[in-house]
Amino acid sequence: MTAPLLDIRDLHLGVALGRSAHHPLLKGVTFQIMPGEAYGLVGESGSGKSVTSLAVMGLLKKPLAVSGGEILFKGQSLLALPKRQMRRLRGNRIAMIFQEPMTALNPLSTVGRQIAEMFVLHQGKSWGEAQKLAVEALRNVRVPHPDRRAKNYPHQMSGGLRQRVMIAMALACNPDLLIADEPTTALDVTVQAEVLRLIKELCAERGTAVLFISHDLGVIASICQRVGVMYAGCLVEENETRALFDTPRHDYTRGLLGALPRLGSRSQHGRQRLIDIDSIIADRSKLTETRFIAPRGAEGSKP
């Protein structure tokens, strides 16, 4: 068996409150991503998906801090890595796409220049060369007229195009791992499908592993081989995507699946009923201690 590319072991992370107090946000998250694998993290908003990804990138900002566990990338501990070496990995070996295509790009700088920065930073290219490579990078993400588009400013582009620019930028240095944190949530449904397909195909072509984060199981299912389900700072279930859909083991997962509108499946009333997850997760504060969902709500488990 090959060694995992990313190995997160019992990751604890929280908000530092003064000297010793600490409010936990992640309570022991463990999962592995194999080289070239697309791994999905799903869960309601606030369940800790983004902080997990930021911890991997080493981009947690101040009150947030890792309080325990390990993050190994190709066997190397990222948490112990000196800043300078972490910077060399970031963007180069591990790249990230964010949710907000509107604000994730610098409004005062051309997109070509912003992509070119990657080549200057990590490959020691001159600005002239880097600009040319940036046009190629835009072509690779199927932006029409890449040479002209490279001179555009972000405000001259649609959300879908900007997200393509983000993808071009993230994949510029052929990273081993791409972290995509809700990359399509802010996009129209049709654009969403295109962008998803693009990420899927490009990563498959290059053998880039993906950590794909979404609150939408449907999106995850279309791109990932394996899925981890996050709930209140814990990874409550993990399985192959198919198996997860067929035999969800955890109540929360069942809730998520129930909330997924599916074509063709109709209930006896002739109309599909969506299950309201709110009724399951209403009392989260109590659940955080037991780490598991109490049997309540529409899809409560049988003892």
Add this chain to the structure above:
Amino acid sequence: MLRFTLRRILQIIPTVVVVALLIFVIFSVVPGTFAASLFADGKRAADPQMIARLNEEFGLNKPLMERFVTYVTDLAQFDLGTSFRTRQPVIDLIHDRMWASLKLAIAAMVFALVIGVPLGFLAAMRPGSVLDTVTMIGAVSGLSMPQFWLGLLMMYLFALQLNWLPSFGYGNGSFQNLILPAITLGVTPLALLARTTRAGVLDVLNADFIRTAHSKGMSEIKVVRWHVARNALVLIVTTVGLQFGSLIGQAVVIEKLFAWPGIGSLLVDSVAIRDIPVVQGTILVIVLWFLVINTAVDLIYAAIDPRIKQE
């Protein structure tokens, strides 16, 4: 960009015209005349004959409409009239004073920029640090200090006690004479610049695209150079523009205090003796100054921010 520049410059003209008319209207309704003000000190009894003669000479007893026509036609030929007091063309009087004022304002602004912007930047990079705290306390003190008091204090310390610098006067334009008034005038814009720079940089640092920049593996210095600086500049340029304009108003006090032969002291003196042509001319020049600076700020904006040219 050229069309944008031309348009913005042409927009100055109608504003100047409206302001010129307003100035005329205001000064034809203010009470008191130059002739009457000659006797206002009460040392001499008012001489009605002399007042009448002066009013005749300055054309002040002509009907308002007639005076208005003269004013407008003269103005169209860049003639701002003749001073009642010195009988010199107003434009010459202003010309002499304007360079002294400009020099003072620019020196004050340079002083404010060179110290205020770096301080604000560093404070924002390390919020809560000693430097940040000291800078912000200094900025609040600078803003709350009355300028004439600060001027007096500096005069006392550097001129009288230490004898390093001349205490007042233009000194034929020597640099040493410039230092004290420029620093006094520059303290307010310095404090404001330090504060707005800090706020602006903090704002930019929290932007999503800065997180993107970090995710690319950039060092903090490169993040600042490539992504923070230009974005923070927008706010800094606004502050500089606003402050530059109002400096000339604040300069009235400083020019008086340091006996600086600028346009501010000319205005105050002329108002006191109702030398209306000089007052009108000076105000017009000050308005023009504001307009030029505003236009310059808009043009700099457009050069920094590609989103502006589009509109």
